[in-house]
Amino acid sequence: MALAAAITALEALFGTRFTQTRPEREAHGHSEAWFPLTPPDAVVYPETTEEVAALMKICAAEGVPVTGWGAGTSLEGHALPLKGGITVDFTRMNRIVDLSAEDRLVRIQPGLTREELNTELRATGLFFPVDPGANATLGGMASTRASGTTTVRYGTMRDNVAALEVVLADGRVIRTGSGAAKSASGYDLTALFLGAEGTLGLITELTLRLHGQPEAISSAVCAFDTLEAAVETVQTTIQMGIPMARIEFVDEEVARIFNAINGTHLPEKPHLMIEFHGSDATVAEDSRRFGEVVADMGGADFQWATTTEDRNRLWKMRHEAYLACLASRPGSMGLITDVCVPISRLPEAVERGREMIAKAGLVGPILGHVGDGNFHAILLLRRDDAAELAKAKEVAHDLAHMALEMGGTITGEHGIGAGKRGLMAAEHDAAWQVMGQIKAALDPQGLLNPGKIVPGPEDAA
Amino acid sequence: MALAAAITALEALFGTRFTQTRPEREAHGHSEAWFPLTPPDAVVYPETTEEVAALMKICAAEGVPVTGWGAGTSLEGHALPLKGGITVDFTRMNRIVDLSAEDRLVRIQPGLTREELNTELRATGLFFPVDPGANATLGGMASTRASGTTTVRYGTMRDNVAALEVVLADGRVIRTGSGAAKSASGYDLTALFLGAEGTLGLITELTLRLHGQPEAISSAVCAFDTLEAAVETVQTTIQMGIPMARIEFVDEEVARIFNAINGTHLPEKPHLMIEFHGSDATVAEDSRRFGEVVADMGGADFQWATTTEDRNRLWKMRHEAYLACLASRPGSMGLITDVCVPISRLPEAVERGREMIAKAGLVGPILGHVGDGNFHAILLLRRDDAAELAKAKEVAHDLAHMALEMGGTITGEHGIGAGKRGLMAAEHDAAWQVMGQIKAALDPQGLLNPGKIVPGPEDAA
Structure with missing residues (x-):
């Protein structure tokens, strides 16, 4: 590759928004997870779609890899x-381009974060519901097909992105989707770019679907003797058509850790945390009906709340679970697993997961978006303990294979990235090669986020 | 192409399930719409995925087109x-393969119709919600990304297909998706095949998401002085978060025709028909709140009902609208338009549509799935009147361009097919070429449903 030529051209184009300093490169070469440092050769901060297209044309001409950030x-x-090249940092492309409150659509640039968006929307009576926990950018959330606690009601990014603007590997700019609520007009390119992790194009604009802020919110929390009782409660609640906005599970180990760190006296049992959105009357009715299901299932310590303060108190254990887990083992880091199974298999999946963790001699509390069949183990590892990291990776690998056996998926919401490409053949078999054919058609030089998602030469069918 | 060789091989493979009789060919060469007769060279009735794969391998080897039915x-x-070849009639592949009531998933073959499925599901407390009106096969509905009256609540086929089995153009069989409620595992191939109209592969199995039959259903109907008041009522209802299961609009012309045909005395005004699904308490509350919105908007003749009989009476005008329209002009046929616009533009779109129809001197009552911004004009044409057909096509074309100007789409739910490929460049611009690149990657000989969706040699960029 003619990296030097690309760098000269990009420096001329971006001026001070082009950088090769070591701190900047390293800041774009590490992640929140356990992966080794992998810095790019340079970082650029575009401000417009045209700049991204120009950048892409330069890198296409010179054969230089391009990765979004x-x-x-x-x-x-x-x-x-993974193969160096240019990292495109989208944080300067963080504007709201257009808000159509009547159509409940907002056009934004990809570097806007979900919290920034919701702050801007506060006065409109609307909000964007997808909530992966972290304050991620919406371009990143789109690229990983993110989801989270509200998915059981509002869906994932797949359900909440109406349209995209994308810069392709050759610098062409396309628009996918429309402002209509639905369409039967040709291939669903919007869905194709969502979850493509920047391997098919760089998302430069998103049109998002918004939802009305609920008039009333109520939350409930309860403890169960067994995981099975908790999960059966979720299944019954879904079956009854009670429209949950969130339904989260934490296991007894999370409760135990939370008590230890915070001096609380919660029952050290599996808990469910649920939230309802609607009118005052409907959330009261939903909470009442949910309470009946809980009682039938032998749930205890049932509490519900409608004020923000009381709701936050009830959800505190969930919100602070990750930090409490880390704090419970000072100096540790977390390797977080992420499988999703058909809900009927969830109790067995969690149980087997727990056994795998115990057998490996690891500490790994479990929590999850139980309404989706998606759960995470927070494997708490000593930093720089290669043996423990190897064991944790093995547990994550075994959990993924277990999910596949059960008809589920190797990742509910965290995506493939650098961590799970080795599991793609197991999940998708011949369909993985089809992904490779699509990639080759749209990015024949393999410049966009190379080494991710699709088969490499070493994986030939 | 070596059609003769393919025919010899297919005859040997399918025996009496292979046919070249004229009635069979003609039955698979006409449609419900106004298109000229286009029979295939032969029709086969496969019973298994393996047979479809074998057929596809034969046709790939001989370069013979294959179209699903x-x-x-x-x-x-x-x-x-459009280019002859083999039509694959899926009606013998109409089994339920596996039902998982706990996971609310059903695996079916593509030739099963939605009414057959719902009949089979009746005892389970579950149902499949997508309702395009016609008793279509679920494979066909998947291939056209169908939707309908319940989409405002339950979504389109895009939202209700979890996984697919697909035979590719070279005979490979792949599986997309999983039994999990969500996944972030690679390219969304399920979404890619939905709405591809059989141009990328033949769907041989579907895993569908089911929903709980609502404990209670209530319906309401009301008349408005103006279209604007009706649509504003819909917008407000959505904004208030009242969870509508269906919301349909018919214009005053439909009401007038319905009265004339049935001897009824309904107000000859725009009407809304709405349906709520939930518990007894929530549907009563939803109906009450909707009634308040209607009163604020000056709606009249508000009626609501919860028994099946009363609900059917209220919805009669909607259910029978198409037949009443045809009956109002004996010997006519309908050309049905299908655009979808952002909901804020709907009143203007319907108004302009009405003007276009009047200016063309046509009769065309309007109705639609107003919660989605999707509406249809039923253009009533004399059979074999080429001039009237030409005018109707022009109105349909102008409506599509109007929808695009408004940020909408040329088809909300009927798809592209033989009728709308000429509008694809206008809607998708450079993205249409991307669809062509994907098609070329997966079907390099162009054998699957040729002449549909993607650019041909004549459309080169």
Whole structure:
């Protein structure tokens, strides 16, 4: 590759928004997860779609890899430039381009974060519901098909992105989707770019679907003797059509850690945390009906709340679970697993997961978005303990294979990135080669986020 | 192409399930719409995925086109074999393969119709919600990304297909998706095949998401003085978060025709028909709140009902609108337009549509899935009147361009088929070429439903 030529051209184009300093390169070469440092050769900060297209044309002409960067909150090393080249940091492209409150659509640039967007929307009565926990950029969330606690009601990024603007590997700019609520007009390119992790194009604008802020919110929390009782409660609640906005599970180990760190006296049992959105009357009715299901399932310590303060108190254990887990083992880091199984298999999956963790001699509390069948183990590892990291990776690998056996997926929401490409053949078999054919058609030089998602030469069918 | 060789091989493979009789060929060469007769060279009735794969390998080797066929209810000539070849009639592949009530998933073959599926599901407490009106096959509905009256609540086929099995152009069989509620595992191939109209592969199995039959259903109907008041009522209802299961609009012309045909005395005004699904308490509350919105908007003749009989009476005008329209002009046929616009533009779009129809001297009552911004004009044409057909096509074309100007789409739910490929460049611009690149990657000989969706040599960029 003619990296030097590309660098000269990009420096001329971006001026001070082009950098090769070591701190900048290193800041774009590490992630929140356990992956080794992988810095790009240079970082640029575009401000317009035209700049991204110009950059892409330069890199296409010179054969230089290009990797997008949002907030760097990925847990699977998505934005690590495995083959060097240019990292495109989108944080200066963080404007709201257009808000159509009547159509509940907002056009934004990809570097805007979800919290920034919701702050801007506060006065409109609307909000963007997808909540992966981290304050990720919306371009990053789109690229990883993110989801989170509200998915059981509002869906994932797949359901909440109406349209995209994308710069392709050859610098062409395309628009996918429309402002209509639905369309049957040709291939669903919007869906194709969502979750493509920047391997098919760079997202430069998103049109997002917004939702009305609920008139009323109520939350409930309860403890169960067994995991099975908790999960059966979720299944019954879904079956009854009670429209949950969130439904989260934490296991007894999370409760135990939370009590130890915070001096609380919560029952050290599996808990469910649930939230309802609606009118005052409907959330009261939903909470009442949910309470009946809980009682039938032998749930205890049932509490519900409608004020913000009381709701936050009830959800505190969930919100602070990750930090409490880290604090419980000072100096540790977390390797967070992420599988999703058909909900009927969830109790067995969590149980087997727990056994795998115990057998490996690891500490790994479990929590999850139980309404989706998606759960995480927070494997707490000593930093720089290669043996423990190897064991944790093995547990993550075994959990993924277990999910596949059960008809599930190797990743519910964290994506493939640098961490899970080795599992793609197991999940997708011949369909993985089809992904490779699409990649080759749209990025024949393999410049966009190379080394991610699709088969490499070493994986030939 | 070596059609003769393919025919010899297919005859040997399929025996009596291979046919070249004229009635069979003609039955698979016409559609419900106005397109000219386009029979295939032969029709086969596979019973297994393996047979479809074997057929595809034969046709790939001989370069013979292959087009799928479901119930033939397409309104845009999707299944017309424009370049002849083999039509694959899926009606013998109509089994339920596996039902997982706990996971609310059902695996089915593509030739099963949505009514057959819902009949089979009746005892389970579950149902499949996508309702395009016609009793289409689920493979056909998947291939056209169908939607319908319940989309405002339950979504389109895009939202209700979890996984697919697909035979590719070279005979490989792949599986996309999983039984999990969500996944972030690589390219969304499921979404890519949905709406591809059989141009990328033949769907041989579907895993569908089911929903709980609502405990209670209530319906309401009301008349408005103006279209604007009706649409504003819909917008406000959405904004208030009242969870509508269906919301349909018919214009005053539909009401007038319905009265004339049925001897009823409904107000000859725009009407809204709405349906709520939930518990007894929540549907009563939803109906009450909706009634308040209607009163604020000056709606009249507000009626609501919860028994099946009363609900059917209220919805009669909607259910029978198409037949009443045809009956109002004996011997006519309908050309049905299908655009979808951002909901804020809907009143203007319907108004302008009405003007276009009047200016063309046509009769064309308007109705639609107003919660989605999707509406249809039923252009009533004399059979074999070429001048009237030409005018109707021009109105449909102008409506599509109007929808694009408004940020909408040329088709909300009927798809592209033989009728709308000429509008693809206008909607998708450079993205249409990307669809062509994907097609070329997966079907380099262009054998699957040729002449549909993607650019041909004549459309080169």
